[in-house]
């Protein structure tokens with residue numbers, strides 16, 4: 066993309082670090098994360114809102130970063146997979162994906178996990194059918210779906226146990 | 231994507247002024263439709279006017295008469311999960327939740343949903359002819375891949391189906407769209423908001439360039455508590471409808487006392503038939519009555535080579551939905 070005459074400045078927090086950036090207004094949040102900030106954990110699948118690989122949280126809600134213009138993200142809080150866990154200290158959802166073989170090639174996985182974390186806060190019913198619907202925005206070409214559902218359900222049940230303890 | 235300048239509007243007046251100053255400007259709300267079409271080169275605005283900073287337009291207000299006023303910037307998710315929407319107008323909540331995915335519904339606004347573009351395969355395909363994208367170029371859907379296209383309200387120039395789910399429910403519920411512009415506020419009946427293609431398929435909405443949607447009013451309708459939305463599609467989730475039904479039913483004994491019925495993805499606009507509803511009112515609430523109404527609904531339908539199946543599919547779906555609502559009403 067050639068430099069634009071319309072550069073504009075945005076300030077936004079990504080994984081609790083505040084960034085002040087001069088951007089071309091055409092930049093998507095996805096490209097800002099991957100190309101400008103080198104946060105390549107968030108993936109580009111379709112680039113048209115159809116696959117969910119680019120799922121991140123903006124102000125606590127899961128959204129598609131490929132259809133989000135960075136120019137509209139002034140003042141927002143973004144959370145990406147890099148802000149969830151570290152290799153030495155995985156988030157329980159990441160542990161559950163490993164325990165249940167919730168991926169094969171792994172390309173969709175960061176998006177799956179960002180969606181799965183949001184699902185924990187959303188008003189879905191308790192059964193697996195509800196999880197299938199809740200997670201339908203994250204396509205997995207490797208077809209790890211049953212294992213993904215199992216991982217999400219395990220974490221949800223764990224939370225239930227914690228809450229009742 | 232073509233270059234554009236961003237304008238952040240803090241008030242409706244500022245947004246209207248920016249629209250007036252720039253004939254090729256577009257408002258942007260959730261961006262889920264517009265950004266995609268800008269990437270496709272179908273939308274090439276010189277200016278984007280960000281209306282997300284407009285205050286007071288993102289809530290759902292319950293009205294005393296049992297109705298609702300829904301802000302144009304309320305997210306599709308917020309409306310779908312809102313308890314007043316779920317209790318008073320279940321068809322609306324179900325329609326929203328049947329559309330797109332949570333990520334998209336979190337971003338998408340109600341105003342943007344009303345103005346979403348059609349999903350005809352040829353619309354975003356620059357190699358194809360399309361009278362909506364390039365007026366006067368022709369319509370490749372007529373004799374092309376028209377499986378998703380409309381059978382009602384079509385013209386010789388366009389057969390694209392209206393793709394929205396929630397608009398089907400809003401049509402059944404006689405919603406009113408509140409807009410403001412250079413000439414002040416006006417209220418537009420939902421039936422008039424979306425335009426059939428006729429000779430000008432590119433003119434899609436009853437909305438001037440300088441106008442923006444402020445909110446959507448859903449009038450009180452007590453029997454809409456017994457309503458539902460059925461969406462039939464190629465896969466169970468994350469797909470546009472082949473046909474969809476939004477209906478509400480009120481019985482008086484074994485007789486249909488009142489009914490609302492709109493069908494989605496079969497018309498060039500969200501479709502309703504006064505004759506079909508009249509045929510049910512006062513008639514026995516039986517499968518025969520519902521099937522007769524379904525026949526009336528599709529009188530005058532014009533199938534193309536690929537989409538004739540929609541007529542029978544929708545008729546059976548109407549009967550199934552009415553039977554379901556009948557059981558719930560008893």
Ligand SMILES: Cc1cc2nc3c(=O)[nH]c(=O)nc-3n(C[C@H](O)[C@H](O)[C@H](O)COP(=O)(O)OP(=O)(O)OC[C@H]3O[C@@H](n4cnc5c(N)ncnc54)[C@H](O)[C@@H]3O)c2cc1C
Nearest residue numbers: 259260261262263264329330339341342343345394395443
């Ligand atoms: C992969 C995918 C699947 C989808 N599946 C479905 C589905 O199954 N069912 C369904 O119903 N929808 C579906 N959608 C469409 C989705 O519902 C719409 O894209 C969304 O509702 C648009 O809202 P928005 O706020 O993002 O609009 P934007 O993209 O911001 O705007 C859309 C248009 O509306 C105009 N606009 C926005 N707000 C206003 C306002 N207040 N006043 C005047 N003009 C305004 C803009 O200028 C623009 O022209 C899908 C979308 C995608 C990308």
Ligand code: FES
Nearest residue numbers: 110111112117131
């Ligand atoms: S890359 Fe965003 S949805 Fe596919």
Ligand code: FES
Nearest residue numbers: 169171205206207
């Ligand atoms: S693990 Fe390969 S796409 Fe999901």
